[in-house]
Amino acid sequence: MIDVEELTVRFDDVLALDGASLSVDDGEFLTVVGPSGCGKTTLLRSVGGLQTPTSGEARVGGDPPETAQSAGDLGFVFQSHTLFPWKTALENVVFLRELAGRDPERERARERLDTAGLGDAVDAYPRELSGGMCQRVAIVRAMHLGASTLLMDEPFGELDELTRYDMAASVLESWRDSDRTVLFVTHSVPEAVLLGDQVIVMADNPGRIVDRVDVSLPRPREESTMDTAGFAEQVAEIRQVLRQNRGDDEGAIYAER
Numbered sequence: 001m002i003d004v005e006e007l008t009v010r011f012d013d014v015l016a017l018d019g020a021s022l023s024v025d026d027g028e029f030l031t032v033v034g035p036s037g038c039g040k041t042t043l044l045r046s047v048g049g050l051q052t053p054t055s056g057e058a059r060v061g062g063d064p065p066e067t068a069q070s071a072g073d074l075g076f077v078f079q080s081h082t083l084f085p086w087k088t089a090l091e092n093v094v095f096l097r098e099l100a101g102r103d104p105e106r107e108r109a110r111e112r113l114d115t116a117g118l119g120d121a122v123d124a125y126p127r128e129l130s131g132g133m134c135q136r137v138a139i140v141r142a143m144h145l146g147a148s149t150l151l152m153d154e155p156f157g158e159l160d161e162l163t164r165y166d167m168a169a170s171v172l173e174s175w176r177d178s179d180r181t182v183l184f185v186t187h188s189v190p191e192a193v194l195l196g197d198q199v200i201v202m203a204d205n206p207g208r209i210v211d212r213v214d215v216s217l218p219r220p221r222e223e224s225t226m227d228t229a230g231f232a233e234q235v236a237e238i239r240q241v242l243r244q245n246r247g248d249d250e251g252a253i254y255a256e257r
């Protein structure tokens with residue numbers, strides 16, 4: 001469970017986040033969309049205890065984020081992977097469990113890497129892998145840690161189109177088999193709708209939450225879900241909220257063409 005109350009983060013004269021409040025129930029998958037610079041990463045970093053708020057607070061499972069983090073209850077995947085360069089893919093995946101004092105479950109880690117298309121890369125070092133492969137290792141690592149709360153910031157940004165949806169499917173599968181709470185930032189409205197129970201919509205200047213939209217599509221969701229009329233309607237609804245809060249009428253111009 002995540003609770004964010006009136007979170008404000010100011011960097012000099014930039015109000016990156018202006019009084020954001022949010023609650024995410026246990027087992028819920030929330031996605032966050034918004035224009036570049038609206039404070040999505042700042043929100044995620046604050047929930048993860050990596051950014052000290054100017055005012056307000058974030059709690060994870062009722063505790064300060066730092067407490068949740070040291071108990072191994074908080075997993076992260078960032079825009080660019082943060083693998084340990086001196087450890088192989090497999091060692092990277094098991095290391096966080098070892099650090100949290102848990103059984104490293106090496107065989108399970110191998111299986112997860114294999115499912116992510118990295119079966120031949122388990123003993124490779126990050127420098128021997130492409131950026132997208134490293135990012136996949138980082139995602140597998142977060143899944144393998146088994147933290148009850150997972151914070152993901154544009155985790156598929158470096159992946160090609162097909163791998164992106166393979167990884168989305170594997171994240172959804174792993175989430176379904178647990179009661180994990182996920183907060184997932186993306187620039188892609190279709191990705192937000194495909195994954196989320198609800199989509200948090202943010203706006204900039206100042207960075208703030210402007211809406212929380214229920215995604216009414218049934219689960220399990222797959223790539224083919226994106227071909228349905230219901231999916232298109234939800235994407236259109238969220239794009240409309242984004243446009244309204246950008247304060248322009250570009251949507252109307254598109255519609256006339």
Ligand SMILES: Nc1ncnc2c1ncn2[C@@H]1O[C@H](COP(=O)(O)OP(=O)(O)OP(=O)(O)O)[C@@H](O)[C@H]1O
Pocket residue numbers: 011014015016034035036037038039040041042043207
């Ligand atoms: N450490 C920092 N020092 C100064 N300004 C910062 C810092 N981190 C973020 N900002 C500013 O705060 C605002 C919000 O940034 P943030 O990275 O949270 O946005 P974002 O929505 O995640 O953007 P993007 O989608 O481009 O990743 C931006 O104006 C950014 O320039």
